[in-house]
Amino acid sequence: GENVEQHPSTLSVQEGDSAVIKCTYSDSASNYFPWYKQELGKGPQLIIDIRSNVGEKKDQRIAVTLNKTAKHFSLHITETQPEDSAVYFCAASAIGGSARQLTFGSGTQLTVLP
Amino acid sequence: NAGVTQTPKFRILKIGQSMTLQCTQDMNHNYMYWYRQDPGMGLKLIYYSVGAGITDKGEVPNGYNVSRSTTEDFPLRLELAAPSQTSVYFCASSPPTDYEQYFGPGTRLTVT
Numbered sequence: 001g002e003n004v005e006q007h008p009s010t011l012s013v014q015e016g017d018s019a020v021i022k023c024t025y026s027d028s029a030s031n032y033f034p035w036y037k038q039e040l041g042k043g044p045q046l047i048i049d050i051r052s053n054v055g056e057k058k059d060q061r062i063a064v065t066l067n068k069t070a071k072h073f074s075l076h077i078t079e080t081q082p083e084d085s086a087v088y089f090c091a092a093s094a095i096g097g098s099a100r101q102l103t104f105g106s107g108t109q110l111t112v113l114p
Numbered sequence: 115n116a117g118v119t120q121t122p123k124f125r126i127l128k129i130g131q132s133m134t135l136q137c138t139q140d141m142n143h144n145y146m147y148w149y150r151q152d153p154g155m156g157l158k159l160i161y162y163s164v165g166a167g168i169t170d171k172g173e174v175p176n177g178y179n180v181s182r183s184t185t186e187d188f189p190l191r192l193e194l195a196a197p198s199q200t201s202v203y204f205c206a207s208s209p210p211t212d213y214e215q216y217f218g219p220g221t222r223l224t225v226t
Contacts, residue, residue: 001173009154032213043118043204043217044157089156093213100145100213101172104156 002027004092006105013080014113021108023090024072030092033066033073034102038087047088048075051095080112115140118218120205126224127195135190135221137205145208146188147172147215148180150201157204163188195225 003026013019025033031052036044050057050064050073057064061080066073077084087109091102121136139146144165149157159172163182177199179191188207192199202222206215 004156006156034213041219043206043219045217046214049213095213100208101159101162102157102215103173104158106154106156 002030002092002094002103004090004103004105006090006108008108009106010109010111012111012113015080015082017080019075019077019080019084019110019112021075021088021090021110022072023074023092023105024070025092025103026071027092027094028071029094030103032093032095033064034091034093035062035064035075036089036091036104038089038107040086044089077110080110082112082114085110085112117141118205118207118216120203120218120221122221123219124222126226127192129195129197129225131195132191132193133195133223135192135203135205135223137188137190137218138186139188139205139207139216140186141207141209141216142185143207143209143216144185145210145215146182147206147208148178148188148190149204149206150174150199151204151220152201160190160203192223197225199223200225 034049038044063076090105118139147162148160161180163169205218
């Protein structure tokens with residue numbers, strides 16, 4: 001089955017700096033890579049996703065890059081703000097499967113220091 | 115829409131007791147999922163359903179059972195609770211036209 005590894009487990013940045021979180025996956029059949037943000041006491045919420053037919057996707061201050069050859073993808077947050085502090089999870093899935101199962105990474109606790 | 119709702123929010127069980135975690139969604143999503151989240155371990159899929167009457171095992175199904183008699187409801191049953199089932203449980207749903215999963219607020223379960 002799929003295995004997703006995520007680094008780092010914790011990340012502290014100064015407000016206004018950039019943050020980068022990296023994930024690697026093992027199953028070459030995976031072709032859908034979402035990122036979820038989990039605030040304290042809440043369920044995860046999708047912030048951005050990318051499919052294997054593109055190498056980069058941006059949405060305002062967040063972007064995701066994908067390298068299918070190396071089997072890794074990254075989340076980039078620019079101009080970080082205190083409200084970006086949360087746990088971020090990457091995930092991988094093979095679109096076309098009957099259940100659309102997601103395999104999650106272990107999470108990154110991001111702290112944005114004012 | 116209320117989205118995905120879960121009850122209870124918190125529960126303490128004694129070893130060997132049983133309980134049902136409730137999950138309801140009002141978005142007419144056909145896909146529904148149950149995850150458990152242990153500290154530092156991410157989310158692990160317990161069971162999933164692709165529609166009413168259809169369920170299947172995920173990565174960590176042992177000690178749990180599910181049913182899906184309606185589109186809206188997807189309860190998770192714990193039989194003979196064990197300390198290893200102490201975790202936060204999340205229910206999620208997904209529409210047929212998108213891959214985004216919508217999560218409920220979670221149930222924090224402690225087994226002592």
